[in-house]
Amino acid sequence: MSLIDLSKHVALGIDIGGTNTKFGVVNHRGEVLEKGNLRTDEYEKVEDFIDALYEKVHPLIEKFGKEKNFDGIGVGAPNGNYYKGTIEQAPNLPWKGVVPFGEMMTAKFGMPCTVTNDANAAAFGEMLFGAARGMKDFIMITLGTGVGSGIVASGKLIYGHDGFAGELGHTIVKPGGRKHWSTGSEGSLEAYASATGIAITAKKMRAEFAESMLNQYPEEEINSKTVHECALKGDPIAIEVFRYTGQKLGEALANFVMFSSPEAILLFGGVIKAGDFILKPAKLHMERNLLPIFRNKVKLVFSELDEADAAILGASALVWEK
Amino acid sequence: MSLIDLSKHVALGIDIGGTNTKFGVVNHRGEVLEKGNLRTDEYEKVEDFIDALYEKVHPLIEKFGKEKNFDGIGVGAPNGNYYKGTIEQAPNLPWKGVVPFGEMMTAKFGMPCTVTNDANAAAFGEMLFGAARGMKDFIMITLGTGVGSGIVASGKLIYGHDGFAGELGHTIVKPGGRKHWSTGSEGSLEAYASATGIAITAKKMRAEFAESMLNQYPEEEINSKTVHECALKGDPIAIEVFRYTGQKLGEALANFVMFSSPEAILLFGGVIKAGDFILKPAKLHMERNLLPIFRNKVKLVFSELDEADAAILGASALVWEK
Missing domain, CATH: 3.30.420.40 (ATPase, nucleotide binding domain)
Structure with a gap:
């Protein structure tokens, strides 16, 4: 019998807004172990945004990866699509059209990336850890x-x-x-x-x-x-x-x-x-x-x-x- | 290993409308093996309605029960409540207030009875056997x-x-x-x-x-x-x-x-x-x-x-x- 030690597992949560992007390393108990942010609107090209995000986040992955399992990345973004991992026609973001955001993140970070709508992500957070618990x-x-x-x-x-x-x-x-x-x-x-x-x-x-x-x-x-x-x-x-x-x-x-x-x-x-x-x-x-x-x-x-x-x-x- | 022979299982489906009630003995393939109906609006008391329904349905249960398993009764009714098995404040039905319809049916028929809203029942039927298949x-x-x-x-x-x-x-x-x-x-x-x-x-x-x-x-x-x-x-x-x-x-x-x-x-x-x-x-x-x-x-x-x-x-x- 093998039990999974949940305390050893962390994930990166990212909230992409029109102006700012915030991220945090989170454990199963909903504790944000480390936080950071960057401007969204400074990056006209999504590739540049992902590169800048990587610069900020990679040290955290290295740091926590030493003693914990880094299981993946979850993204909440305007017009984020859960099924396709895309961000589509988001009127408040600088990146137009259909952006295969999840795929691009996985290619850059080498780990699975789940994308959803920012409001869905917030609702899910509230259900697990906030006013909608239970x-x-x-x-x-x-x-x-x-x-x-x-x-x-x-x-x-x-x-x-x-x-x-x-x-x-x-x-x-x-x-x-x-x-x-x-x-x-x-x-x-x-x-x-x-x-x-x-x-x-x-x-x-x-x-x-x-x-x-x-x-x-x-x-x-x-x-x-x-x-x-x-x-x-x-x-x-x-x-x-x-x-x-x-x-x-x-x-x-x-x-x-x-x-x-x-x-x-x-x-x-x-x-x-x-x-x-x-x-x-x-x-x-x-x-x-x-x-x-x-x-x-x-x-x-x-x-x-x-x-x-x-x-x-x-x-x-x-x-x-x- | 035991396999359930689905062809041997049937259930009674009932659709209660303001004027008429229709029912049918149905198998897993969605085949209606026998049908019937009675007036809803002739029964001011729900007890009398259930008695009249029993008179019509019991012979079918006897008949099919001989060679098949009669697994239960499903009811679709205006303001039918899936969680509570009740019919509540239905404006088009003669029975006022909160009627514990599922319980009453189980007491009379001696088998489990599931109640839901008539439109929910129809949607479920369409999903399994109609235009919404798949x-x-x-x-x-x-x-x-x-x-x-x-x-x-x-x-x-x-x-x-x-x-x-x-x-x-x-x-x-x-x-x-x-x-x-x-x-x-x-x-x-x-x-x-x-x-x-x-x-x-x-x-x-x-x-x-x-x-x-x-x-x-x-x-x-x-x-x-x-x-x-x-x-x-x-x-x-x-x-x-x-x-x-x-x-x-x-x-x-x-x-x-x-x-x-x-x-x-x-x-x-x-x-x-x-x-x-x-x-x-x-x-x-x-x-x-x-x-x-x-x-x-x-x-x-x-x-x-x-x-x-x-x-x-x-x-x-x-x-x-x-």
């Missing part, structure tokens, strides 16, 4: 510059037939509504509930109400942070910006609940700093749009992990799952 | 008096944490839109794309256009069948009724695709007799609302099985799966 059915929504999502059903990430499932930010909450700055679609959740969408709402509303405190800021400083500051000072227009955002979010969440009936919806990302200003209307409009059998059952909770940490943990865990 | 990711939508759905991801039915996942007919496609006659929600898919919804649309549109052929029918004869007749004769208003229905359906389908990225969407039920009058606008508006990575990938197909047959086959197969 849950088998939940949805994670990241409210950042964009709106990302990861869906877990019966303890498994939903990938869909092609690996691209879980683009909830692009579901339409208001047909014929606000045009998305990048996709061109009309009325998507991301157009309203992302930081970018909130800034648009705030600029529209302050233009209508001269008395709003929001008018004390120059155009380029109108963002979810300054709206939050004004809301905290009691500005009714700033509060209305978040209420409207929360309503659109809540309406979308109701539809998601009637799809997969999750135990909880986990919210992540910079926008959730607005707290109850968004959460209360979101909860209200979610409940209002639900069939009675779903009402007052779904927990709306904030993530317990830092977003990048969750993705690093989830990405590294994928190495062992696969 | 697919691991698909969504089944029933467009009948109401709009039902069953969702399969990675080869498994999505039940959610409480067994109620997949109420896609109640997702909101037009916030603040048409009020649902039974749930009271505003702008749900069912309010537009069910037979009931189509009749409402047709009555509204014919009132606006005196020249429509639809005005040749008395109010109570306006339904998806008569609208179809007028559309076939070239009535532009009847065609517009289906186009509008198809648009709402297509917008909803786009959101579903961005959730679970299915290989196909299977359409079922009486409304699909309208064929391309609905399917073409549905396809158009689905594609239009999808992110590019999802476009021109998802098959929109009609079911190959009769709806009740699919549910009977799926329900009986659940006996062996569980």
Whole structure:
């Protein structure tokens, strides 16, 4: 009989974002033994990015490889595809088209590399080590510059037939509504509930109400942070910006609940700093749009992990799952 | 080594509808060896329904039990709950509240009974024996008096944490839109794309256009069948009724695709007799609302099985799966 000593096994988890890439050496208990980062947007060619990553990471592999088994690399990236190991048409990354990222990493590092969507990786991290520990059915929504999502059903990430499932930010909450700055679609959740969408709402509303405190800021400083500051000072227009955002979010969440009936919806990302200003209307409009059998059952909770940490943990865990 | 002779095993599949209940003795190959039915709406008390069902079914169990193993009973019912074996608050059934249907069946029949949602049962039947054979990711939508759905991801039915996942007919496609006659929600898919919804649309549109052929029918004869007749004769208003229905359906389908990225969407039920009058606008508006990575990938197909047959086959197969 041979027992595997899990404490001797580590993996590298990588979270690729539009601006920064973060990585960590992680063990089975979800402990990040060492961390690092590099800029993503400095590398126009993916080959150069991988070379730069190698320079930073190789010493760690050498170091930990001496006494532990380095089992592989897990990557969370925008439009990362679990089945194919590719990063495809990611609008926020400098590398265009279909990038065979996993293959390129394996060729460079000489070890297996698993790729998935960044939000999926974060959801997986939350399930193993964060606020969704022990849950088998939940949805994670990241409210950042964009709106990302990861869906877990019966303890498994939903990938869909092609690996691209879980683009909830692009579901339409208001047909014929606000045009998305990048996709061109009309009325998507991301157009309203992302930081970018909130800034648009705030600029529209302050233009209508001269008395709003929001008018004390120059155009380029109108963002979810300054709206939050004004809301905290009691500005009714700033509060209305978040209420409207929360309503659109809540309406979308109701539809998601009637799809997969999750135990909880986990919210992540910079926008959730607005707290109850968004959460209360979101909860209200979610409940209002639900069939009675779903009402007052779904927990709306904030993530317990830092977003990048969750993705690093989830990405590294994928190495062992696969 | 002992091999199980599958040909010797049969199960009873039951599809409970608001008006009729159909049942069949099914083998592992999906062959319905014997069929029967009874009225659902004649039994105000669920005990009386089960007694009447027993009278009809018991002779079959005796007959097949002589030479085959009768392994159990699978039930598909509106608001059937897979985890609890209950039928809960089903608006179209005479039995109110939470009915412990599975337990009651087991007590009466002396064999295990699995309960699930009727649409889930039909989806499972389609996966094993119908148009979704070999697919691991698909969504089944029933467009009948109401709009039902069953969702399969990675080869498994999505039940959610409480067994109620997949109420896609109640997702909101037009916030603040048409009020649902039974749930009271505003702008749900069912309010537009069910037979009931189509009749409402047709009555509204014919009132606006005196020249429509639809005005040749008395109010109570306006339904998806008569609208179809007028559309076939070239009535532009009847065609517009289906186009509008198809648009709402297509917008909803786009959101579903961005959730679970299915290989196909299977359409079922009486409304699909309208064929391309609905399917073409549905396809158009689905594609239009999808992110590019999802476009021109998802098959929109009609079911190959009769709806009740699919549910009977799926329900009986659940006996062996569980």
